[in-house]
Amino acid sequence: MSKESGMVAAVLFLVLLASPFIYNAFSAPPTHRAELKLPDGGQCVRDTEWMRRNHMKLLMHTRDDVVREGVRLDREGLKGCRSCHPYRGEFCDQCHDYVGMQQECWNCHFYPESKTVINDEDREPGGTP
Amino acid sequence: MSVDRREFLKIGGIAAAGSVAGSLLPAVTGLAALDAGGNVSRASGDHQWGMVIDVDKCTKGCDACADACRTENNVPLFGDPKRDIHWIRTITVKQRGVEDAEERQFPAMCYHCENPPCQHVCPVAATFTRADGIVLIDKHRCIGCRYCMVACPYKARSFVSQHVAHTWDDNKDVPRRMHGVVEKCTLCVHRIDKGEEPACVVACREKGGDAMSFGDLNDPASAVAAAVRSGKATRIRADLGTNPRVFYLGL
Numbered sequence: 001m002s003k004e005s006g007m008v009a010a011v012l013f014l015v016l017l018a019s020p021f022i023y024n025a026f027s028a029p030p031t032h033r034a035e036l037k038l039p040d041g042g043q044c045v046r047d048t049e050w051m052r053r054n055h056m057k058l059l060m061h062t063r064d065d066v067v068r069e070g071v072r073l074d075r076e077g078l079k080g081c082r083s084c085h086p087y088r089g090e091f092c093d094q095c096h097d098y099v100g101m102q103q104e105c106w107n108c109h110f111y112p113e114s115k116t117v118i119n120d121e122d123r124e125p126g127g128t129p
Numbered sequence: 130m131s132v133d134r135r136e137f138l139k140i141g142g143i144a145a146a147g148s149v150a151g152s153l154l155p156a157v158t159g160l161a162a163l164d165a166g167g168n169v170s171r172a173s174g175d176h177q178w179g180m181v182i183d184v185d186k187c188t189k190g191c192d193a194c195a196d197a198c199r200t201e202n203n204v205p206l207f208g209d210p211k212r213d214i215h216w217i218r219t220i221t222v223k224q225r226g227v228e229d230a231e232e233r234q235f236p237a238m239c240y241h242c243e244n245p246p247c248q249h250v251c252p253v254a255a256t257f258t259r260a261d262g263i264v265l266i267d268k269h270r271c272i273g274c275r276y277c278m279v280a281c282p283y284k285a286r287s288f289v290s291q292h293v294a295h296t297w298d299d300n301k302d303v304p305r306r307m308h309g310v311v312e313k314c315t316l317c318v319h320r321i322d323k324g325e326e327p328a329c330v331v332a333c334r335e336k337g338g339d340a341m342s343f344g345d346l347n348d349p350a351s352a353v354a355a356a357v358r359s360g361k362a363t364r365i366r367a368d369l370g371t372n373p374r375v376f377y378l379g380l
Contacts, residue, residue: 033236063269065171066255067265067267067269068259068262068267069171069172069259069260070170070171070172070259070318071169071170071171071262072170072322073169081299107305107307108268108304108305108306108307110295110299110301110304110305110306
């Protein structure tokens with residue numbers, strides 16, 4: 001292999017290696033922004049910074065407390081979330097959909113997705129939420 | 130400075146343990162604050178919930194307890210007797226070998242045994258006994274292997290074999306279920322924690338023959354404890370040694 005073809009191969013390899021960065025540099029900025037609809041005022045059960053990192057641990061902890069020990073601290077669990085953030089479409093789904101993390105809570109637990117699905121006209125008896 | 134092999138490993142071990150503890154601590158401290166809040170009621174061994182069912186009072190053809198249970202706990206009917214889920218069901222029995230024996234009806238359910246075979250066989254510890262004696266399934270853990278259904282001598286458990294459609298009419302206090310788990314009577318644990326009686330007992334009093342009574346077996350003043358003390362209360366298949374917490378009178 002000549003010296004020139006070796007150089008071409010090396011450049012091609014570097015371009016391929018950098019292709020994600022090059023693509024990102026010239027593409028439009030990401031359109032999705034997580035927009036959490038927050039309640040006016042009020043204070044969460046923990047401070048926001050803690051909740052951002054640890055809400056899943058808190059929910060798991062509460063879950064085991066409720067199921068195993070019978071400690072029904074509603075404000076620490078999903079019911080507590082729902083009392084301030086009534087629709088998961090405006091809250092949980094905003095980040096979870098973006099990172100593609102499937103939430104399995106709603107397979108069994110009640111948390112309506114948006115206001116529209118609980119309007120009276122949509123609320124057929126026996127209809128699915 | 131010279132560090133021998135032993136010293137080096139010691140330092141390494143301490144450093145590793147420290148970094149692990151450091152990464153875990155913040156989350157753990159945040160959670161622990163929950164219980165420090167105080168004034169939290171939890172299931173305690175001071176109560177041992179139980180039930181007494183008077184078979185003589187059970188009205189033939191009445192299904193009020195089962196209907197109330199389905200409404201309260203969102204228990205679906207698939208329309209296929211092989212797959213239907215029953216938390217409580219009325220069964221009819223007849224004395225064997227007796228001419229013209231009278232047919233009698235009574236509700237059968239999970240008996241919340243003191244020595245539950247279902248719990249012993251569960252490979253993932255999904256079935257457990259709460260401090261107050263209620264045998265429950267943690268559906269988050271259940272893998273649907275159905276060993277417990279084989280182990281239960283009372284046919285108290287059902288497998289959710291297909292998807293259950295959620296409806297707006299569901300009771301939102303009780304989580305619905307995914308297919309692929311086993312479920313059974315919870316003695317309406319969500320109502321007990323609120324200080325109410327199970328839905329079947331209330332329905333039997335209001336619509337049926339007032340055959341079921343619920344109470345604390347530890348409380349000598351309760352009707353349940355009195356019935357058990359009278360010596361007339363029997364348990365189904367007492368020979369198995371499961372020690373059910375649900376007793377029958379007049380069976």
